[in-house]
Amino acid sequence: MAGLTMAGRRWTKQRLLRLYALVMGVTGGFLLALSARDVVAEAVAHPPMWLMTVLAVVAGMLAFIERPTPGRPPLIVCPTICFTFAIQLCWGFGPAIAAQAVAVLLVRWKLHAPMVEAVKAWGQYTLAFAASGAVLWLGQPDPFERNGPTNIATDAIAVVLAVVAWIVVYAALEFVHSVLRGAPARSRSLTSAVGNQLLFKASLLLLSPVLAVAAHINVGFVPLVFAPLFAVQRMARLSAERDRAARMDPLTGLANRAGLRAGFNDLLAARGRVSPDGVPAPAVLSLLMLDLDRFKHVNDTLGHDVGDRLLVAVAERIAAVQPAESTVARLGGDEFAILLATHTPQEAERVACTVVHALARPVALDRLQIDVTASLGIASYSDGEDFPTLLRHADVAMYEAKQRGDAVATYAARADQNSPERLKLLTDFRDALTVPEPQQIAMHYQPQVSLATGEVEGVEALLRWHHPVHGLVPTRDLLSVAEHSSVMQQLTMRVIDDVTAQAAAWRGTGLTLRASLNVSVRDLYSDDLATHLAARLRERGVPPERVQVEITESALLADPSRVQATVNRIAALGVAISLDDFGTGYSSLQHLRRLPISEIKIDRSFVAGMADNRDDAAIVRSIVEMARTLGIRTVAEGVENEYTRQLLAEAGCTLIQGWIAAHPMPGAELVRWLSAADVVRRPARGGALPVRSQLQT
Structure with a gap:
């Protein structure tokens, strides 16, 4: 039904355009018929008129089609009116429109323009010449009969007013035609296109009096x-080509970012308007952004020439399925975008699925069948947004699709990790890191208790940031903002400074605890981590065995060779390495053999399920048994009840960490907690953990 409706609208628009062309053609033919006698008389009496007509026809050979940007209607640039208006000044209205008719037919033949366009153009020219003819009839300019100063002024004014009348009528007719074609009445593109045409035509018309005078003096x-x-025509062509190049991608012929922005302005201006046939314009403005999967692999394997040909083939497929009145652009590299207006968001999703299916067929290049897949993000315009915001939202949705492994994803604010609010949060966090005093940023320490002895053998350092406005910021939210920026490295250096300083303070009181600190994947790619850690241990006199570095399984997947080099440097310092969140990633067990791992931390998702899920309990027992065989210590995270503690004790787990022992607490408070709590008694194996609940903070 929707397809039939759209087809009906297109048929109505075409019918209106044909009716408009018919009215223009009939009007022009009627005026030419009325002037036929004058045409014949002037042609017989004034042979130079023939030369001027021939020159008008020859000038038509200089015509070219200007296509400002993909998706916009073409403009025919032709200088014939310079001669036909001179004919009107010299020999009247009839000869001018007759010469213009011949020139229009020639231009149509040269540019292969549709006949309906030629009829429409000639009709508009005829009415414009009629308006200028009326002004000339009233002004009666005759520079060869009257030479006084007053006559010179009145003749010039009459000609200028005739040019103005010609321009006004032509502009009004072109405006009506553009609106019938579907352009919004206040569109920037319509104003720019009509304005450029009028400037060009006004220049030609003002040159016509010079030709008229020259024809009277010496033809x-x-x-x-x-x-x-x-020369003027050449400059106009070069200007059009530069304008087109500035808005078009040279490789694919699609719009570029500037052309996409222009399309956005056009569609935005058209929102909420009603077309001449009474149909409201689509109100939902959507941007679809897609990125080819594994395109770099094609470039690296087959070369950039093949990669460019693949991009051209992809552009052709997208353009083949793009909806009418939409703009397809290549933003750079292997990123493409489709800007369209629809009546519902679901229509944009259907277009996205159509594009995905169009790209599903392999592309044949150099006798190779290259499979093409893409990740596509959809963002819809909201009132008050600008083009960069819409583009960023589509980009976020596209990468959300990549991360989820889906072909299409729609933008959702909750998944946007790059909102202005989050950017401000990152800026505030960077500023807080530069302040050495712990007014905002502090480390809290959660005890790790031995299941065999009940002793607190170590602690894990956990970040806490108390924002002056937002209060305590969840660590998960903070890390999601910082992990992809240089702030992450600043944070790691600050954590090393604080933890080593705390370890030195504890050592001064006779407390010997192993403090674990977390590092990110970015930190493991740099030599700065090991260098900075070694410097702080040396400066503060902290034995290396009192500090432990925790890395996640996911860190081992990104670039194992670089990670291993950094881990080996840290281990060479005497600092232990702990593998965090074990069991949740996809790392090979060979890492346990190749890397100097001293400890495995069993993820809380398995530990929490032990009490109710036999599979989780079996997984935990298997990890503990494997680690014991390899001589690796095990830590169970997230232990919150006595039953789970007993199951872990029976399995032979080394340490537990969780609320059953203690909440995370500042370093100074940990010392008081250790002094007040009976945490160093050695209960029988499997007995209750000797930590009093009232001491949990």
Whole structure:
């Protein structure tokens, strides 16, 4: 039903355009018929009129089609009116429109334009000449009969007013035609296109009086105008080509980012308007952004030439399925975008699925079948947004699709990790890191208790940031903002400084605890981590065995060779390495053999399920048994009840960490907690953990 409706609208628009062209053609034919006698009389009496007509026809050979940007209607740039208006000034209205009719037919033949366009153009020219003819009839300019100052002024004014009348009528008719074609009445593109046409035509019309005077004095001077006219035409063509190049991708012929922005402005101006056939314009403005999967692999394997040909083939497929009145653009590299207006968001999703299916077929290049897949993000315009915001939202949705492994994803604010609010949060966090005093950023320490002895053998350092406005910021939210920025490295250095300083303070009181600190994947790619850690241990006199570095399984997947080099440097310092969140990633067990791992931390998702899920309990027992065989210590995270503690004790787990023992607490408070709590008694194996609940903070 929707397809039939759209087809009906297109048929109505085409019918209106054909009706408009018919009215223009009939009007022009009627006026030419009325002037036929004058045409014949002037042609017989004034042979130079023939030369001027021939020159008008020759000038038509200089015509070219200007296509400002993909998706916009073409403009025919032709200098014939320079000669036909001169004919009107010299020999009247009838000869001018007759010469213009011949020139329009020639231009149509040269540019292969549709006949309906030629009829429409000639009708508009005829009515414009009729308006200028009326002004000339009233002003009666005659520079060869009257030479006084007053007559010179009145003749010039009459000609200028005739040019103005011609421009006004032509602009009004072109405006009506553009609106019938579907352009919004206040569109920037419509204003720009009509304005450029009028400027060009006004320049030609104002040159016509010079030709008219030259024709009266010596008709041989008239052809000399072709030299400057050709230069002007050449500059106009070069200007059009530069404008087109500035808005078009040279490789694919699609719009570029500037062209996409222009399309956004056009569609935004059209929202909420009603077309001449009474159909409201689509109100939902959507941007679809897609990125080819594994395109770098094609470039690296087959070369950039093949990669470019693949991009061209992808562009052709997208353009083949793009909806009418939409703009397809290549933003750079292997990123493409489709900007369209629909009546519902579901229509944009259907277009996205159509594009995905169009790209599903392999592309044949150099006798190879290259499979093409893409991740596509959809973002819809909201009132008050600008083009960069819409583009960023589509980009976020596209990468959300990549991360989820889906072909299409729609933008959701909750998944946006790059909102202005989060950016401000990152800026505030960077500022807080530069302050050495712990007014905002502090480390809290959660005890790790031995299941065999009940002793607190170590602690894990956990970040806490108390924002002056937002209060305590969840660590998960903070890390999601910082992990992809340089702030993450600043944070790691600050954590090393604070933890080593705390370890030195504890050592001064006789407390010997192993403090674990977490590092990110970015930190493991740099030598700065090991260098900074070694410097702080040396400066503060902290034995290396009192500090432990925790890395996650996911860190081992990104670049194992670089990670292993950094881990080996840290282990060479005497610092232990702990593998965090074990069991949740996809790392090979060979890492346990190749890397100097001293400890495995069993993820809380398995530990929490032990009491109710036999599979989780079996997984935990298997990890503990494997680690014991390899001589690796095990820590169970997230232990919150006595039953789970007993199951872990029976399995032979080394340490537990969780609320059953203690909440995370500042370093100074940990010392008081250890002094007040009976945490160093050695209960029988499997007995209750000797930590009093009232001491949990």
